[in-house]
Amino acid sequence: MTRLRALVALAALIVAGGLVAVIPATAASAAACSASWQASAVYWGDAQVSHNGRNYRAKWWTQNEAPPGTTGVWEDLGACGGGTTPPTGGTCTYPNWAAGTWYAAGAIVRYTNGSYYIAEHDNPGYDPVVSTWYWEPYTCGGQPPTSPPPTNPGGFVVTEAQFNQMFPGRNSFYTYSGLVAALSAYPAFARTGSATVQRQEAAAFLANVYHETGGLVHVVEQNTANYPHYCDYGQPYGCPAGQAAYYGRGPIQLSWNFNYNAAGNALNLPLLTNPWLVQTDASVAWKTGIWYWMTQNGPGTMTAHNAMVNGAGFGQTIRSINGSIECNGGNPAQVQSRVTRYQQFVGILGVSAGANLYC
Structure with a gap:
């Protein structure tokens, strides 16, 4: 009963105003909201932002990945501003975003998470959270963000955050920096044609890469029984590294x-x-992939690069890689796997898939 009396007395003092100053603030009311996260901004390690009423801290460099993200880059610091979305500086009456609705550049919508977005480019209703090239977060009642569009290393149309989103479980060997370093070997790769075509080509290459390596998991061919088969002694130079040295990498x-x-x-x-350089040097590995994409018809009638930049479509990239093994009904399940991945990747990059998806 002594403890109960003490609590009653404490409550009386609080009502009288005597102990208000010593009551600790809750975590929610004590945390002020940091500056709002912006898709086009570059955040370095320890940078703090707020998003949807919570504060986050960047563990390393990031761009275009909205907190809480999928790569682990954002550390959740808890609710801010009393646990509600911070004031946005005005009252918004903009319409709810609707998939499939045509939006002209400058259109402002309210997304399903309660945040507002402004269209940077005309688009047929792409998802504002996924298609960050078409949409930019908008501060309600204020001015649209004025940050310039992101400049990626090597001028590549795929950001590191998008690359990580495409390959969340990849082998650490396949680095983004290695890919960017390899771009200099073929400057026309993913830099030919309109911005849409460039993104479609990058998505097509990476979708086929995903399929060939199980999501950038496998660096070398898994069926070792095939290794001795890849030596064609009919070539004048033979197989100087050994009969079993030219397996898939x-x-x-x-x-x-x-x-x-x-x-x-x-x-x-x-x-x-x-040949082991292809499995020990990430840049070399990426260069060989881009080399094949840019210069080899394979069992097809055109290079995969030409298929994408000249409008032949994604299906012809499959033919250039595996020909009748998959195309013409050879293995429709494998073709569908590649097409599905391509559709996912163009969605991440904010462009349409185009025509002629199948071979």
Whole structure:
């Protein structure tokens, strides 16, 4: 009963105003909201932002990944501003976003998470959270963000955050920096045509890469029984690295001694005598994938690059990689797997998939 009397007395003092100053503030009321997260902004480690009524801290460099994200870059610091979305500086009466509705540049909508977005470019109702090239977060009652669009390393149309979103479980060997470093080998890759075409080509390449490597998980071919088959002794240079040395490696799973020889000559690398470079150097691995994409018809009638920039469509990139093994009804499930991944990736990059998806 002594404890109960003490609590009653404490309550009386609080009512009288005597102990108001010593009552600790709750975590929610004590935390002020940091500056709102902006998609186009670059955030370095320890940067703090607020998003949907919560504060977050960046653990490392990030851009375009809205908190809480999927890569683990954002540390949740808890609710801010009393646990509600901070004031936005005005009252908004903009319409709710609707998928499939045409929006002209400058249109402002309210998304399903309660946040507002402004269309940076005309679009047929792309999702504001996914298609960050078309939509920018908008401060209700204020001015639209004025930050310039992101400039990615090497001028690549895929940001590191988007790359991480595409390949959340990838092998650490396949680095984004290695991919960006490889771009110099073929400057026309994902830089030819309109902004839409450039993004479609990047998505097509990465979708096929995903399929070939199980999501950038496999660096080398998994079926070791195939290894001795990739030596064509009919070539004048033979197989100087050994009969079983030319198995599939890298993002396109480069195989056969004649492909290692051709890629090595094109890239000025000793791949015929040292094919292991493709599994030990990330930049070399990416270069071989881009080399095949840009220069080889494979079993098709055109390079995968030409298929995308000249309007032949994603289906022809499949034909250039695997031909009748998958196309013409050879393996429709494998074709569908590639198409589904391509559709996902163009969605991340904020463009349409285009026509002629199948082969």
